[in-house]
Amino acid sequence: MSLTVTVLGATGSIGRSTTDLLAQHAGRFRVGALVGGKDAAALAKLALEMRPDFAALADESAGPALAEALTGSGIPNGAGEDAVLEAVAREADIVVAAVSGAAGLKPTHAALRLGRTIALANKESLVCAGDAFMRDAARYGARILPVDSEHNALAQAMGDGRVSDIAKMTLTASGGPFRTWAQERIAAASPAEAAAHPTWSMGMKINIDSASLMNKGLELIEAHHLFGIEAARLDVIVHPQSIVHGLIAWRDGAVTAGLAMPDMRVPIAHCLGLGDRLEIARGRPLDLATTGSLTFEPADEARFPCLRVARAALAEGGAAPTVMNAANEIAVAAFIRGAIPFYGIAELVERACERFAPVYVRAPEDVEEALAIDAEVRAWSLEAVPQARAAG
Ligand SMILES: NC(=O)C1=CN([C@@H]2O[C@H](COP(=O)(O)OP(=O)(O)OC[C@H]3O[C@@H](n4cnc5c(N)ncnc54)[C@H](OP(=O)(O)O)[C@@H]3O)[C@@H](O)[C@H]2O)C=CC1
Ligand SMILES: CC(=O)[C@@H](O)[C@H](O)COP(=O)(O)O
Numbered sequence: 001m002s003l004t005v006t007v008l009g010a011t012g013s014i015g016r017s018t019t020d021l022l023a024q025h026a027g028r029f030r031v032g033a034l035v036g037g038k039d040a041a042a043l044a045k046l047a048l049e050m051r052p053d054f055a056a057l058a059d060e061s062a063g064p065a066l067a068e069a070l071t072g073s074g075i076p077n078g079a080g081e082d083a084v085l086e087a088v089a090r091e092a093d094i095v096v097a098a099v100s101g102a103a104g105l106k107p108t109h110a111a112l113r114l115g116r117t118i119a120l121a122n123k124e125s126l127v128c129a130g131d132a133f134m135r136d137a138a139r140y141g142a143r144i145l146p147v148d149s150e151h152n153a154l155a156q157a158m159g160d161g162r163v164s165d166i167a168k169m170t171l172t173a174s175g176g177p178f179r180t181w182a183q184e185r186i187a188a189a190s191p192a193e194a195a196a197h198p199t200w201s202m203g204m205k206i207n208i209d210s211a212s213l214m215n216k217g218l219e220l221i222e223a224h225h226l227f228g229i230e231a232a233r234l235d236v237i238v239h240p241q242s243i244v245h246g247l248i249a250w251r252d253g254a255v256t257a258g259l260a261m262p263d264m265r266v267p268i269a270h271c272l273g274l275g276d277r278l279e280i281a282r283g284r285p286l287d288l289a290t291t292g293s294l295t296f297e298p299a300d301e302a303r304f305p306c307l308r309v310a311r312a313a314l315a316e317g318g319a320a321p322t323v324m325n326a327a328n329e330i331a332v333a334a335f336i337r338g339a340i341p342f343y344g345i346a347e348l349v350e351r352a353c354e355r356f357a358p359v360y361v362r363a364p365e366d367v368e369e370a371l372a373i374d375a376e377v378r379a380w381s382l383e384a385v386p387q388a389r390a391a392g
């Protein structure tokens with residue numbers, strides 16, 4: 001019997017890698033709902049290829065374009081928040097959560113409340129509302145499978161080991177496009193330069209996060225929630241080849257690691273396989289002899305202050321990660337549209353963390369509270385953008 005897979009963020013980078021795998025293994029999977037943000041043409045094209053049970057866009061105003069593009073196809077569709085929730089409510093064995101940003105939290109949490117198996121790429125859900133999210137996953141019997149390459153590699157490296165036996169869990173970072181750049185050059189970097197990731201093909205927001213190393217900061221917080229491990233036993237190391245994705249040093253000195261070519265279909269296939277290993281057509285097998293050297297170096301928090309800010313938010317706990325994530329999303333969007341320089345991102349995020357630290361001390365009790373804090377910090381950060389520009 002085939003498994004039904006719903007994809008949130010279907011038209012994005014992770015969404016496309018997922019539907020590529022679903023198409024390759026059409027006998028094993030059927031497509032439940034496909035959900036996108038606002039790109040009606042892209043979702044309609046994908047829906048015509050994949051024949052889902054339902055297609056939905058978050059942006060209500062894009063609904064008529066989607067409906068028109070799917071006229072005569074027989075594919076039910078809709079737009080707006082209710083349509084997205086209707087998509088989530090459709091029967092599914094696996095929900096791939098691949099919306100970008102905290103916008104993914106509500107639909108992913110709705111799937112979680114239905115007790116679904118969730119292949120989670122949307123790390124911002126965990127950064128925004130990690131405690132409540134993981135608590136509700138347990139409460140509603142939802143299984144969370146990590147898609148993020150480092151966390152998936154770490155889950156595989158864990159085997160049946162115990163978290164209490166871990167001495168150190170290390171996430172690798174490619175170092176991003178500015179790994180070897182001097183601080184002055186980074187300060188003047190353009191959005192196009194920041195988006196030129198050296199090893200992975202990804203969406204715009206995560207590309208900028210990788211360039212600032214905020215992505216690795218988000219991932220430390222993600223690992224804390226996924227594995228239930230505290231900050232003191234979490235580490236980051238720069239590994240420019242992106243072949244080793246995560247390492248676990250055990251208390252007896254043994255180290256297990258997860259390796260693969262930098263292709264997101266590998267961790268996605270691991271999640272979709274639910275214990276079976278799926279073949280990936282057109283995948284490049286890892287060949288260490290031709291790869292040559294695997295190199296490692298420490299992360300430089302002076303040139304990449306976002307990593308320092310994220311570590312501080314993780315150490316502080318409470319609502320600090322919620323605040324940090326919201327400010328970062330506004331700052332990244334401001335950088336992309338040219339409103340602030342690259343280091344304006346770290347500056348704005350740090351100011352937001354300082355501003356809100358005394359206001360929100362404890363962790364959000366539920367997802368609704370997390371989203372309320374998120375909205376308040378976004379509004380404040382938007383107001384602060386011109387000041388950040390002057391300061392930068
Ligand atoms: N790309 C990668 O290799 C990796 C990504 N991740 C994580 O996965 C997530 C997705 O990343 P990526 O695929 O790169 O992002 P993309 O920007 O490529 O895709 C984002 C997707 O989300 C959709 N979307 C945007 N806003 C909404 C909304 N409000 N409701 C529903 N859908 C929405 C977009 O639709 P539309 O285009 O119509 O707006 C698009 O389908 C992120 O959290 C990222 O950190 C983690 C590891 C690796
Ligand atoms: C593919 C993936 O998992 C990304 O999150 C990746 O980690 C980004 O590369 P960086 O290591 O440069 O952040």
Ligand SMILES: [Mn+2]
Binds near residue numbers: 148149150219
């Ligand atoms: Mn990652």
